[in-house]
Amino acid sequence: MRKTWEKAARAALAAAALAATGVGAQQKSAIEEIERYRAALGDGNPAELWEARGDAIWKEKRGPKNASLEQCDLGLGPGIVRGAYTVLPKYFADTNKVEDLESRLVSCMVMLQGFTPEQAKKDPYGGPGKKVAMDALVAFVTSESRGLPMKVAGTHPKEVEAYDLGRQIFFHRGGPYDFSCATCHGVNNQRIRLQDLPNLLNPRDAKKAYTSWPAYRVSQGEVRSFQWRLLDCFRQQRFPELEFTSPASIALTMFLAKNSNGGTFDAPAIKR
Numbered sequence: 063m064r065k066t067w068e069k070a071a072r073a074a075l076a077a078a079a080l081a082a083t084g085v086g087a088q089q090k091s092a093i094e095e096i097e098r099y100r101a102a103l104g105d106g107n108p109a110e111l112w113e114a115r116g117d118a119i120w121k122e123k124r125g126p127k128n129a130s131l132e133q134c135d136l137g138l139g140p141g142i143v144r145g146a147y148t149v150l151p152k153y154f155a156d157t158n159k160v161e162d163l164e165s166r167l168v169s170c171m172v173m174l175q176g177f178t179p180e181q182a183k184k185d186p187y188g189g190p191g192k193k194v195a196m197d198a199l200v201a202f203v204t205s206e207s208r209g210l211p212m213k214v215a216g217t218h219p220k221e222v223e224a225y226d227l228g229r230q231i232f233f234h235r236g237g238p239y240d241f242s243c244a245t246c247h248g249v250n251n252q253r254i255r256l257q258d259l260p261n262l263l264n265p266r267d268a269k270k271a272y273t274s275w276p277a278y279r280v281s282q283g284e285v286r287s288f289q290w291r292l293l294d295c296f297r298q299q300r301f302p303e304l305e306f307t308s309p310a311s312i313a314l315t316m317f318l319a320k321n322s323n324g325g326t327f328d329a330p331a332i333k334r
């Protein structure tokens with residue numbers, strides 16, 4: 063308990079330091095700014111507030127069945143959180159589906175806590191004045207994989223299918239500008255406005271990008287999940303809104319997660 067409190071206090075201080083360093087941010091490139099934030103924060107990241115809150119929500123009895131999520135099987139067996147994110151997305155026999163972390167959390171809320179799928183998916187992302195359980199749970203679970211190598215199996219036929227679908231979506235061009243993910247993320251050293259665009263087809267960039275989400279977004283003051291990252295890139299691509307935990311979002315995650323195998327997971331991170 064004490065450790066959680068200390069973590070939260072440290073993160074609150076870090077958030078205050080961040081707000082203070084935000085002055086004049088526009089004058090520098092986003093990358094330099096982030097480097098400066100990192101230096102100013104030392105080892106504190108406001109995401110720790112979400113992690114601590116997620117840890118508490120994980121253990122809290124909720125829903126019609128008044129049960130906690132502690133028996134949720136995230137891929138390594140019921141109740142095992144440490145390292146679980148490194149094997150996701152994964153095929154789960156109990157739902158007969160390939161699931162990423164967010165969709166698996168929804169399944170556990172339904173199976174263990176008795177929520178309806180609609181209730182479990184109702185608030186996928188936080189915003190101003192709105193803190194949601196999903197972001198906190200994602201921060202907590204992923205933090206328990208920090209420092210471990212990614213090892214997504216991708217061998218079950220449904221996992222193979224998801225990976226192939228994800229690859230197809232990555233290269234699928236469409237929308238008013240005829241963009242695909244590869245248009246922005248399939249070339250080395252490409253930039254848009256002030257941001258470096260990782261080449262997600264280059265193994266080094268792919269590992270670095272995937273292992274740094276979820277992230278605390280300085281510009282938004284929120285922890286953003288990988289589902290949110292994809293939602294925002296669908297918007298960049300001028301595609302219709304990506305539905306939370308849809309098969310397309312899980313397939314894309316499978317493609318990007320498996321391509322990051324061998325990379326060391328290092329999130330929740332901190333981003334501009």
Ligand code: HEC
Pocket residue numbers: 232241242243244245246247254257258259260270271272274291292295296298299314318334
């Ligand atoms: C029009 C250009 C564009 C398209 C198309 C696009 N993205 Fe992005 N993507 C960006 C930008 C810009 C960023 C950095 C955003 C930021 O820092 O706010 C980004 C960031 C990302 C990141 C995080 C990288 C990191 O290191 O943090 C991932 C992963 C990603 N995109 C995946 C995708 C996928 C998958 C698609 C296809 C569905 C896609 N993007 C389509 C512009 C694009």
